[in-house]
Structures are given as C-alpha cells and as structure tokens.
Amino acid sequence: MRVVHMITRMILGGAQENTLLSVLGQQARPGWEVVLLTGPTTGPEGTLVPLARERGAMVVEESSLVRALAPRGDWRAWRALRGRVRDLRPDVVHTHSSKAGVLGRWAAWREGVPFVAHTIHGLPFHPYQSRLSHALYVAAERFAARRCHAIVSVADAMTAQALAAGVGRADQYRTVYSGMEVEPFLRRDWDRAALRARWGLAPEDYVIGKVARLFELKGHDYLFDAFERILPAHSNARLFLVGDGLLRDRFEALVRERGFADRVLFAGLVPRDEIPAALATMDLVVHCSLREGLARVLPQALLSERPVVSFDVDGAREVVRDGETGLLVRAQDVDGLTGAIERTLTRPDEARDMAAAGCVLCRERFDWRRMVDALCDLYEQGLAAHGAGRNGND
DSSP: OEEEEEESOOOSSHHHHHHHHHHHHHHTSTTOEEEEEEOOOOSTTOOSHHHHHHTTOEEEEOTTOOSSOOHHHHHHHHHHHHHHHHHHOOSEEEEESHHHHHHHHHHHHHTTOSEEEEEESSOSOOTTSOHHHHHHHHHHHHHHHTTOSEEEESSHHHHHHHHHTTOSOGGGEEEOOOOBOOHHHHOOOOOHHHHHHHHTOOTTOEEEEEESOSSTTSOHHHHHHHHHHHTTTOTTEEEEEEBOOTTHHHHHHHHHHTTOGGGEEEEEOOOGGGHHHHHHHOSEEEEOOSOOSSOTHHHHHHHTTOOEEEEOOTTGGGTOOBTTTBEEEOTTOHHHHHHHHHHHHHOHHHHHHHHHHHHHHHHHHTBHHHHHHHHHHHHHHHHHHHTTSOOOOO
C-alpha cells in the first residue's frame, strides 16, 4: 500500500497533528509506504515538519502549494501536484485542508489514483465571509467532492453542514474523530504548584485558559469581555492564553487599555509535548472560536479532567454535552459566556464531576490508534470497491 497525504502547511494545529499521526501510524504497518506532501510552513504559528522528520516520516515539500489564493500560482501548484502523483504512483491520495484538498483531489483524480479521500477538519466556507467568498469556496468544495471517492469528517456536524451546502453525496461521508496521543493528558501526578511557578502563576490564582492561535474568528475578544465582567467579584482570576499569531500585538494593547494586562498571561507558542502540562495548570478551559471542525483542545482538556466551557459551534456538542461533560454557550453570547464561567467558579464540585464524565467519553473515542485503524479500513474497503479501474480524467 502506497499512500500520499497532502496538506497545505504543517503549522502547530489540530489538522496538522491529525495528519502527522495518520502518517506515522500508517507507515508503521508492514508493507505500507507513506509520504507526507506539504506546502511551505512559515509564519508565527510554528511548524511540525522537524518533528515529522525526526519521527521518520518521509516529508516532501512543494514550494508552489501556498495557502493564499492566487490563480496563476494555484495553476502551477496543480500541475506540480500532478507531477508528484505521477512520480510517486500511490494507491491512495488523502488530502487535508482547503487548498491542498481542492488541488490535490483534482490532481490525483486526473492521474487516475485508485482511491482518493479528503478529510474535512473544518469547512472553508462559513457565515462570517462575504457572499462572494462563501460562494467561491462552496463551488470549489462541490467541484472537489466530485473528484474523490470518500470524505472523512472529524465530526458529524461537518458532514451535515457540507451536505446542506450541496457538497458531495451522503454515501461518500464517514465520521472519524481526530485522534491524539491520549496518554500524556491522562497523567494525574503533576506538581501543579511547580507548573504554576514556571508560568508566574500563584497557587491561589483561578486560571482560565484558552489554547488557540491569536487569529481572526478564534473568539479572544469575547473571552476578554467576559473576563472583564467577572474580575470585580473574582480578583484572583487569571487568563492564560496559549498560542501565537498575527493578532498578538492588538490583543496585548487591548488588555493594557482596559486595565487588566497584569491578569493576562500571553504564553506564546508552547511545544506540542508541553500542552498537557499547560492544561494541567488551568482550572477552566474556555473555547470560544466561532468556527472549528471539532477543536482538539476540548477532548484534550476533558482527558486532563479540566472543566470546559465552549461556544456551541460545529462539532463542540459531540464532546461537550451541556450540563453533563461541560457547559455550552450560544456563539457570540458574552452574557452566556460570563454566566458559564461564573457557574464553574462558584460550583467547583459540579465542574469536576462534568470533567470526569468527559474524560470517560473521550478516552477511547480520541485515541489516535483508533483513528488510524478507521482510515486504513476506509482505504482497503475503498480500493476493493474502486481500485480495479482508473478514475475519469475530467
């Protein structure tokens, strides 16, 4: 079995970690050859490429595959991807992310790859775009869906939204939850006082954490609004923001202007293997992005038995069952977000019980080995059904 995974870039992100674990798990199977093909990874979000190579992945970088839309450049990237596919002659091409998903599926289909799959980690179209951008992304996804055999969703919500937009057929879809190495998050012997001292946090601080890029639609502004409201009654509250991005300077200026910069810790990029320790430092994890396939921080927090509050977007409710494993809030509802944080602060026993129930839910569902097995089964079934002939070359 020869598999090529294509992704636009390998930043420190959920889709990228999912892809890396898929590559590593599949290449460990006897007789399997796996290639990770990525565009260049630059910018403040970090990179997983060195880790991929360190762990033995065969990484091929295609310089023409870039995230920004550029018709001439994208045409060159599509031709380059066709050449890569022609040289590698894979049995399976599995694409990830929007740009690689459209160009990669089209290239693989034209080259007659026996089985072509795509994972929706998060849909590229959403309500916060212009009408033109939304229409273009929907059209591109419809086009690409006709040039693959299977579409993997990281949450049932992604399937429902894609089908509602006319992307693909229902029989193409399969939900495979995004796997992760669960064991580090199950650790319970942390010295929390030492962890907090490392970050400059006091033992008595109530630490509200968020793990996300400092970028548009990640919801930091809503968290700042809610945090400002709870501070008068909870002077020991601290914000612990893990992640970096293009909006860091704006956010740092904003909290200075509003007078609570001393209560906010911008941790910046935290290495992937230190995320469990960062979560263990927190008393509450808040996820208030406006769009996300199924944010990995939600199962990671629950595996760590950290209480969670989340906006009710996309696949969040498949992990955060309101009042059972955490608290859900309507997206953009600052009053609701403030109330949920306040409830967690004042009812710690309830918060701990919900986090423990969430750990039970997530422990098996998000184990990366389960994800790898499901993907391998998908390929083998797909090849049995489609692999005898070649695809059309439309």
